[in-house]
Amino acid sequence: MLSYRHAYHAGNHADILKHTVLCNCLQHLNAKDKPYLLLDTHAGAGLYALDSEPARKTGEYIDGIARIWNRTDLPPALHTFLAALQVCNPGTKLQRYPGSPWLAGHFARPVDSLRFCELHSTDFALLRQEFKEAGRRVRVEQSDGFETMKALLPPPQRRGLVLIDPSYEIKSDYSRVAAAIKDGLKRFATGTFLVWLPFLPTLEARSLPEKLKKLPADWLYASLSVQASATRGHGMNGSAMFVINPPWTLRADLEEALPWLARVLAKDDAANWSLDVSADAGKLRSQHA
Numbered sequence: 001m002l003s004y005r006h007a008y009h010a011g012n013h014a015d016i017l018k019h020t021v022l023c024n025c026l027q028h029l030n031a032k033d034k035p036y037l038l039l040d041t042h043a044g045a046g047l048y049a050l051d052s053e054p055a056r057k058t059g060e061y062i063d064g065i066a067r068i069w070n071r072t073d074l075p076p077a078l079h080t081f082l083a084a085l086q087v088c089n090p091g092t093k094l095q096r097y098p099g100s101p102w103l104a105g106h107f108a109r110p111v112d113s114l115r116f117c118e119l120h121s122t123d124f125a126l127l128r129q130e131f132k133e134a135g136r137r138v139r140v141e142q143s144d145g146f147e148t149m150k151a152l153l154p155p156p157q158r159r160g161l162v163l164i165d166p167s168y169e170i171k172s173d174y175s176r177v178a179a180a181i182k183d184g185l186k187r188f189a190t191g192t193f194l195v196w197l198p199f200l201p202t203l204e205a206r207s208l209p210e211k212l213k214k215l216p217a218d219w220l221y222a223s224l225s226v227q228a229s230a231t232r233g234h235g236m237n238g239s240a241m242f243v244i245n246p247p248w249t250l251r252a253d254l255e256e257a258l259p260w261l262a263r264v265l266a267k268d269d270a271a272n273w274s275l276d277v278s279a280d281a282g283k284l285r286s287q288h289a
């Protein structure tokens, strides 16, 4: 049975990295008129109240999004994400944090299709409620995101982005992510796949990015850690995003955003970031520069 609830973690450093990457990819997709499919395989509740009991209990957003909300020195690469956050919080007070489905709904145009999968019954009900008036372009399912991914790829639009953001509470999630991407690339070689990865001191967590780098596709790997390596009881010190077939603009965006985020979100001197791309993705960028 699943027990993870994202409401305890919404707006923390990992969400900021994940959602910065997601927003910049969606903005890039919107640059062309052609419709796309967005599939969020592990969607969560969609939107989070920061005065809720779970958010107040961990206070993770306080060292996360609350540190950014009032800053006036944001690098341009973070403007897309912050503009969306402001739409989510009309007025001056930070009260809500947008999950990936909210952000997807914000960026997608009427021609685009959105599919959200969430297995946890409580979060599925909240997500369905959030999108109850969204119309036919949005479908919210209580389904296994890995299975739904197989069924939906390739999308008829032949343009698409898949976000895979498991909680990794089940060890097999690591191997399922690797298998899903491998299969996803066979079905839809030109799709953009975003995978969130936790920094945890386990073999599975450490080896997943290396496995993904071996797949036959361009990739980008971006990491952000806010403090020294996790010790017992201190939670997760950082995370990474692995992007397959990244938009050519993403590397430059993250080169600008990551140093700023590492500085502003730092909890100690060990805060750090990294950015790495496959050889061909590097070439792609120079071709488009």
Ligand SMILES: C[S@@+](CC[C@H](N)C(=O)[O-])C[C@H]1O[C@@H](n2cnc3c(N)ncnc32)[C@H](O)[C@@H]1O
Residues within 6 Å of the ligand: 002, 004, 005, 006, 018, 040, 041, 042, 043, 044, 045, 046, 098, 099, 100, 101, 117, 118, 119, 120, 123, 143, 144, 145, 146, 165, 166, 167
């Ligand atoms: C990290 S949270 C998602 C956060 C969300 N993507 C965001 O950025 O706002 C992971 C979610 O995946 C759900 N989940 C776990 N295994 C799943 C599966 N196989 N298929 C669909 N949802 C799953 C969990 O219940 C949890 O709500």
